[in-house]
Amino acid sequence: MTDLHLKEERTGSELLFEGRFLNARRDTVRLPDGRSATREYVIHPGAVVVVPLLDDGRVVLERQYRYPVEQVMIEFPAGKLDPGEDPLICGQRELIEETGYRAREWALAGAMHLAVAYSTEIIHVYFARGLEAGARQLDQGEFLDVFAARPEELLAWCRDGRVTDAKTLSCALWLQNVLSGVWPLDWQPAPPPEAADNRGP
Known part of the structure; x- marks a missing residue:
């Protein structure tokens, strides 16, 4: 065809x-x-979204004010790619900067085109586990809350309209299928920490 x-x-x-x-x-x-x-x-330069899995079964989420829609949104940690940056390194960097967590293992779930009718944006979806808490490294002018929720809570918020962010809705579908075993992941050890502490060229 x-x-x-x-x-x-x-x-x-x-x-x-x-x-x-x-x-x-x-x-x-x-x-x-x-x-x-x-x-x-x-x-758009492209972006990465991370689904961080805590050892107790909860997921790490953020609450952040998004100016274009004038709302505080519930989202998974995410950030844009720097020029020439590897998506995995971007995901590792964004997770540390926004939440303070470092992950021992990472798995690429897939990718999504956010708005195919009017944007080139592609978002790479990663899962992270074996989380170790640390200090956040927020960018200047960045304000957000970090919290944890059970997967069933997140799915209920998606159903009820409390979560409307497109990438988080898509990741909730991935999460549901990963946890049920329908969509297995290929987990890999985290890249060296210094790789995530430096931005792309």
Whole structure:
């Protein structure tokens, strides 16, 4: 089976906005039927989200105010990739910075495209276990609460609408299937600690 009958070909591109974090572009494309159309989208550097598993069965979560939606959101720890940064190193770094936890083992669960209609963002999903608590290293201007919850509590919040963050909803599905044994993970030892203490090039 081929996808050629669905693909769009870029014929022009215009930079609409260039920020410190995000860029926006407007492209002209040729549709499969030969007609032209425009596509406006955001270029995102990519990110990592971590599902941290405590030894007592609870998961580590955060409460953080998100300005665009003007709400405090319940989320799993996450952060954007630096240029050239390995997603695993990013996940390890973000977990330490935001929660203070270091993990002995990590497992890549998969990836998700957050908003395929208007963004290039891809989020790599990692699970972490064997957590050891330590001091947080929050970025300047970053404010968040860290807490733990039972998986059934998190799933109830997803059902009831208390959790609406897309990556956390997706991770809750992963968590449910991992804990039930339906989606096994390939656990690996953590990278050397110094790797997570330095940002990418």
